[in-house]
């Protein structure tokens with residue numbers, strides 16, 4: 001693990017819980033204990049939610065590449081794990097450009113470390129609720145050309161944005177050129193109200209990042225102004241599934257709606 005000074009390793013953190021659920025190693029005892037507690041008492045499918053979401057992200061990136069998109073803005077990109085966005089994109093197109101943004105210091109430090117020597121990918125440490133901190137960063141100017149299509153990845157991050165804050169996120173959409181893509185997955189309470197209420201309570205009480213679960217209608221609104229590509233808004237494992245993807249639970253136990261819209 002890269003040494004990251006000043007990190008509060010005693011409070012469970014969403015990025016590091018997710019890393020642990022994916023089988024990663026960039027997490028602390030408090031994160032592992034929180035993940036185990038979630039699995040035991042809050043939502044038994046916790047790791048399935050993470051793995052199904054990550055697999056969706058990877059399929060969606062490949063879909064964007066198939067559309068000819070070679071630039072990616074990944075909001076709330078997380079701790080690097082196997083099959084990161086730049087790895088998938090640059091395997092297909094070595095000149096593909098990726099800008100990651102995350103607020104969590106461990107995620108940022110590990111991403112920086114991984115990207116050393118990669119001229120076409122970078123990370124900005126920012127709170128994505130402040131779009132200018134991301135869009136106006138030197139890294140954005142260096143890596144992304146907004147006169148051409150960009151894939152905006154908002155994957156498993158919008159549930160950390162409250163309904164009141166959501167309107168501010170519209171700024172990211174406003175700078176996208178025609179042909180761009182919007183990729184979203186987000187936690188929902190649909191079909192699992194009690195479990196989702198427990199998840200919301202857990203994150204509010206035990207972490208510094210409370211979560212908001214959205215309905216399918218709210219997720220649909222996030223795609224206003226885009227053309228939703230088939231199959232529309234579905235559970236993460238149902239979005240253009242790959243036989244190699246994780247399964248073992250009913251798709252709705254993946255707990256996240258997912259979709260991709262084209263501008």
Ligand SMILES: C[S@@+](CC[C@H](N)C(=O)[O-])C[C@H]1O[C@@H](n2cnc3c(N)ncnc32)[C@H](O)[C@@H]1O
Nearest residue numbers: 015018076077078102103104127128155156160
């Ligand atoms: C569950 S992880 C998702 C990682 C990746 N997008 C994926 O789907 O595999 C959520 C990430 O969003 C980040 N995050 C949460 N709120 C954020 C905020 N306001 N600004 C920037 N990053 C944020 C967390 O630090 C974490 O790394």
